[in-house]
Amino acid sequence: MKPGIQTLPTEVVHLIAAGEVIDSLAAVVRELVENSLDAGATRIVISVWGQQWRVRVADNGCGMKLADLKQAATAHSTSKIRNCDDLWQINSLGFRGEALHSLAQLAQLEVISRSAQIDEGWRVTYCNLGEPLQVETAAIAPGTVVTVDNLFGTWWERRQGLPPLERQMKAIQSTIGQIALCHPHVTWQVWQNDRQWFALSPGANTQQLIPQLVRQVRLGDLQHLKSELPAPEGEKLAGNCSLQLVLGLPDRCHRHRPDWIKVAVNGRMVNLPELEQTILSATSRTLPRDRYPICFLHLKVSPCQVNWNRHPAKIEIYLNNLNHWQEQVSQAIEQTLRLNSESVCEKVHNERIGKLIKASEAKGSYGLNRSIEPRLEEAKTDIDLKAIAQVHNTYIMAEHPGGLWLVEQHIAHERVLYEQLLKSWKLVELEVPAILHQLSEQQQLQLQRIGLDIRPFGADVWAVRNAPTLLAARDDYAEALLELSLGGDLQAAQVAVACRSAIRNGTPLSLEEMQILLDRWHSTQNPRTCPHGRPIYLSLEETALSRFFRRNWVIGKSHGI
Known part of the structure; x- marks a missing residue:
């Protein structure tokens, strides 16, 4: 059974971080909603009347008995903690016992509540000291309804110092959204001026809640x-x-x-x-x-x-x-x-896939460059990718149990090389130093900053005697070093090296080469995008392909029978 409300001892009050608890309509909503969640509520209805400075929060929580109701708004009264030690073991959202007392001082406060263990509810109104002013029975289902009316009614300076009501309504919406993210199992209904403003449906986890808050984001x-x-380490009680x-x-x-x-x-x-x-x-x-x-x-x-x-x-x-x-x-x-079977079998690309297939069908050709070289055997992973073709010498077509992927070969290889460079950034001596002309002082400092050995070699001429391993093997290493001198930190330099060293689009690859690249790319830490943030693969899911080719029709019906 939940412990009753008690006034905190003086020594506990002195340890609590005191301050202004209620400073806006959003703060009223926050404090009352947190009390509802502490009471175990799974459905919370919030009503706001901005012009009247009124807020009502109703919940289906455990409710309060009459004795607790009478004490709920007195100073530093709470059921959440009892002593100083409890301050270091907080298991609830509220614990200071200040919210209702502050509301009683700043507004007209009324609480209606009924505990699930009793058959009658009670309505209590409070004076500005938090003491019961009027107590009467009330018909109510188990739970609590708190009404705060005429907030800051005796403190006009505070009202005048607050933002316009429109901004306060946005603050309330943001407050509810943030709390809902942490408690996705709760059903939320929010009303403004007796009209439903918005609602949030419960979900198994926060993933199902975010699309309700950010409309352009889909679950997949x-x-x-x-x-x-x-x-x-060393924390036995944690x-x-x-x-x-x-x-x-x-x-x-x-x-x-x-x-x-x-x-x-x-x-x-x-x-x-x-x-x-x-x-x-x-x-x-x-x-x-x-x-x-x-x-x-x-x-x-x-x-x-x-x-x-x-x-x-x-x-x-x-x-x-x-x-x-x-x-x-x-x-x-x-x-x-990382790519895994759970993250790639979602039906998130169906609309894009449908448009892609229709466009390809209209063109009449997919431009496949096929090879019949055998596939090398490899260790099994959670996603089995098999290279089957190359499209326009740019995209690797790969088969997996859920459908087909188109992987752009250049940026997939760029991701592989970039992560290799992150793990081992090595500089090697150049057999023939790179000669660079007309470098600014900033360019010289940039090359030194990423560890290159750069020395004057004449009037407006500099010799660079080492280079990253990948660039040292290229014929155009001088051009690459000039590119590195143009700015960015070491990580940006690594991106530039990976981009310059990756397989170019338009390069024909054998099935064996495609398979090796797929395997290396699939094992990277961040295989979804290249270091510049571009998506590396397009997923053509089997479900979308079946829908397009109408393979889900009943046989008789599809034949006109």
Whole structure:
């Protein structure tokens, strides 16, 4: 049975990070919704009347008994914690006992509630000190309805200092969306001025919720991963840790701004710049230039690993063993970006596939360059790719159990070479130094920055005596080194080397060469996109092909019988 509401001891109150809990309509929604979730609610209805500064939150949670209702709005009263030790073992969204008391001071507060264990509910209104002003029975299903009316009615300066109502409504929508991401099992209904504003349907996980919040993203554009995490080394009490990751696949969706990198810890969205930077680093060189990933990360760690008592809004936290969690997040993203049977059998390309096949049918020819060389035997992987043809000396046609793939050979090879360079960036001596002319001081510094040995060799002439291994074997290494001098960090130089060294489109390949390239590409860490962020393969799924050729018709019907 859930413990009742009690006033916190003075020593606990002194340890709590005090501050302004209610500073806007969105803050009212946040605090009331968190109370609903702590009560075990699976359905929450939020109603907002902006002009009246009124908010109502109704839930189907466990409800409250009359004794708890009478004490709910008094200062520092809560059922979440009892003593100082509980502050370091927070298992709930709320714990300070400040929200309802603050609302009673700033607005007209009414709570109607009924516990599932009793047959009658109660309506309580409170004075500005949080004491019961009126108590009466009320007909209500198990759960709680909290109404906050005339917010800041006695504090006009506060109302005048707040943004326009339109911006406040957007803040409310954003607040609900962030909370819903952390609790995808909950049904949400939101009303504005007695008209339904929006609703969110529950899902098995956050992957099913994101398309409801970001309309241009489809379910198949996202990859979901849930895994148990090892406890930090030396932390015996930090067991039962897990990670849930929903990542937008880089060849399918991305953003112009880093506005959809979300991090949550133990059911609450938080600001953790270190983990956000880890996400950006792990997805770098998989997205187009100036694009950012769609990523939701939810860490569930032992309460002893988190200190929530840092900021009144509880979005700033202290997370112990941060380096450990960063390493786990990097590994999870790497695993998610790999190709596997779960991530490639989705029907996300069907519309594009249909258009492609129709266009090809209209042209009347697929321009295949076939070879009959035997396929080399190889070790089995979770996806068995078999090279069967080359299209226009540019695309490798590969068969797999779910259909066909078209793989662009140049950027697939570029991905292979780039990841090789990341693992082993080697510079070798050139037999004949590269002679470069009219280099600016910035170009000279750039070549030195990536480790090249550059020395004056006359008036406006420089000799470069070493080069990356891949370039040293090329006849045009001088041109390549000049290209490297034009800017960028070491990683950009590695991309440039990989791009210049990769097989060019238009190059004929044998079946054996195609198969080797497919195998090497498939085993890379980020096989979906090249280092510039371009998609490497197009999936022609068997289901789409069957639909186009009408192979799912009933035999008799398809023959006009």
